[in-house]
Amino acid sequence: MTDFSTKYFTMNEEQAIEYAKEKLGYFKQDAELTCKEIGDGNLNYVFHLVDQKNGDSIILKQAGPIARISDEFKLSPDRNRIESDILKIQYDFVPAHTPKTYQYDPIMNCFAMEDLSDYEIMRAALIKHEIFPEFADHITTFMAKTLLLTSDIVMNHKEKKELVKSFINPELCEISEDLVYTEPFYDCERNEVFPATRPFVEKEIWADDTLRLETAKLKFEFLTNAQSLIHGDLHTGSVFIKQGETKVIDPEFAFYGPAGYDIGNIVANLIFAFANGQATMTDESKRNEFTSYILTTIEDVIDLFKQKFGKLWQEADKELVATYDGFYDYYLNSILKDTAAVAGLELSRRIIGLAKVADITSIEDEKARQQAEENCLTIAKQFIINRDQYLNGADFVNQVKKVFQ
Numbered sequence: 001m002t003d004f005s006t007k008y009f010t011m012n013e014e015q016a017i018e019y020a021k022e023k024l025g026y027f028k029q030d031a032e033l034t035c036k037e038i039g040d041g042n043l044n045y046v047f048h049l050v051d052q053k054n055g056d057s058i059i060l061k062q063a064g065p066i067a068r069i070s071d072e073f074k075l076s077p078d079r080n081r082i083e084s085d086i087l088k089i090q091y092d093f094v095p096a097h098t099p100k101t102y103q104y105d106p107i108m109n110c111f112a113m114e115d116l117s118d119y120e121i122m123r124a125a126l127i128k129h130e131i132f133p134e135f136a137d138h139i140t141t142f143m144a145k146t147l148l149l150t151s152d153i154v155m156n157h158k159e160k161k162e163l164v165k166s167f168i169n170p171e172l173c174e175i176s177e178d179l180v181y182t183e184p185f186y187d188c189e190r191n192e193v194f195p196a197t198r199p200f201v202e203k204e205i206w207a208d209d210t211l212r213l214e215t216a217k218l219k220f221e222f223l224t225n226a227q228s229l230i231h232g233d234l235h236t237g238s239v240f241i242k243q244g245e246t247k248v249i250d251p252e253f254a255f256y257g258p259a260g261y262d263i264g265n266i267v268a269n270l271i272f273a274f275a276n277g278q279a280t281m282t283d284e285s286k287r288n289e290f291t292s293y294i295l296t297t298i299e300d301v302i303d304l305f306k307q308k309f310g311k312l313w314q315e316a317d318k319e320l321v322a323t324y325d326g327f328y329d330y331y332l333n334s335i336l337k338d339t340a341a342v343a344g345l346e347l348s349r350r351i352i353g354l355a356k357v358a359d360i361t362s363i364e365d366e367k368a369r370q371q372a373e374e375n376c377l378t379i380a381k382q383f384i385i386n387r388d389q390y391l392n393g394a395d396f397v398n399q400v401k402k403v404f405q
């Protein structure tokens with residue numbers, strides 16, 4: 001019998017079945033369990049456990065000691081506690097868009113959660129050019145609630161500081177500090193630049209001192225602005241979707257950071273989907289339908305976020321000074337400014353840096369990929385340098401249209 005109670009080790013599929021029987025208390029006594037490891041992210045092991053006899057199923061997520069993407073990243077498996085804790089908080093605020101979690105085990109660094117295998121990872125669905133009309137509504141409900149209700153605007157400041165403490169996440173933050181804010185903006189060994197795009201990167205990104213200075217300011221904003229309990233990695237690979245339903249998963253990068261970080265990640269990853277549609281769809285009417293859908297979604301993500309955030313703000317019992325005239329506009333504008341900047345950083349790092357996105361790498365034609373990459377980087381520069389000029393959805397969309405026309 002395997003010992004799951006004293007020493008951490010990473011499980012294989014057979015051990016995950018044994019673990020479920022011995023530790024989870026979720027399946028019926030007569031369960032006939034099968035298990036498949038389905039993790040395709042960069043960091044964790046994800047076991048899909050199914051009781052073939054009674055039809056029950058669950059997901060068991062275990063943090064490994066090193067990242068699957070590269071053994072250069074050694075990470076504390078305590079990130080599994082952070083993920084399981086934040087999922088509970090997010091579930092309390094937005095149950096419709098958060099998976100339900102069942103049990104966290106601090107020895108094996110794993111937790112069980114609702115099986116979402118009838119959903120699809122949104123990035124994969126977007127690469128197939130599927131359309132999800134309700135996504136903008138769902139994700140803005142998720143972001144408005146999680147970003148405002150965990151902030152000093154509405155929280156007791158001592159309780160908020162307790163949360164800040166509990167979500168100190170130094171190793172995963174360091175990954176973002178390096179991969180998002182630092183490495184893409186110089187000729188770092190760890191970058192992986194598509195050869196055809198390299199001359200553009202050298203001239204337009206690495207040689208641009210104005211851009212680099214702005215990224216330095218933004219890195220310090222990320223390091224120091226404990227504004228909201230953010231998801232921290234809210235790209236389309238962290239969203240499970242099916243028609244009419246959206247669930248946000250994988251918040252292991254969570255910590256107290258700038259609220260615009262989450263919104264900017266969503267915007268940038270929608271732009272990657274747009275770039276993929278432009279580059280790969282040969283049927284003009286289908287291409288127009290898909291790319292228009294993406295642009296409408298970007299516009300709605302910004303405008304619905306503003307609308308919902310504003311409504312929650314009005315209804316909330318707030319910190320006194322947050323009620324002073326002009327403070328709301330100042331606060332919202334600073335989130336929008338960070339949104340544009342982070343969208344620019346995410347667009348840059350997924351093109352230049354180590355961690356790529358399939359929306360771009362799956363573009364087979366070399367010229368088309370180069371054009372898509374250069375367009376994303378051109379938008380990125382504008383978003384970073386002129387980040388105070390994107391105040392509503394149309395401002396973001398017009399920037400995309402201008403570059404991709």
Ligand code: SR1
Pocket residue numbers: 042043067069073175176179233355
């Ligand atoms: C070493 S981890 C690389 C990337 O994968 C995660 O999903 C984050 O986006 C991280 O930057």
Ligand code: MG
Pocket residue numbers: 041042233238250
């Ligand atoms: Mg992830």
